Amino acid sequence: MPILIRKSTKDENHDWSILELQGDIKSHSESNLENQFIGDLHFTKSGVPILIIGHHLLYGKEVPLEKPFVVLEKKTEDHNTEYIVKTIIRKRIIFKTRPKPIVK
Structure with missing residues (x-):
């Protein structure tokens, strides 16, 4: 069974990233x-990612993935299935x- 994959024709291809947190988030x-x-x-102006969660500040870094991920959308019409690359x-x-506490 062939799987059809096509690139999205709309200008929806924004620069996506995976957000990875080391540890747990508890409410x-x-x-x-x-x-x-x-x-x-x-x-920041120099490109350092900052995550603010409540009264806590986390500094991160952006790194390339070893193997890229593809986000696909599945469409089925009349028993034909195709996947669109988002x-x-x-x-x-x-x-x-x-995390560092935010102090006033």
Whole structure:
């Protein structure tokens, strides 16, 4: 069975990255964090990623992936299935240092 893969024709190909956190994120209510707002991602003028979660600040770094990931969208019409390439992820943002408290 052939699998059809085509590149998206729309200009949707933004520069995607994988966000990697070393450690756990826990909420006070022990509720599920799926589809919840966790924090803000910013970049300094020199390109250093900064993640703000609550009253904590994390500094990270951007590194290329050894093997890129492809984001695909599956479309099925009249028993024909094809996959559309939405984007290719080529880098990841790693936060592996301890968070620093934001003090006023």
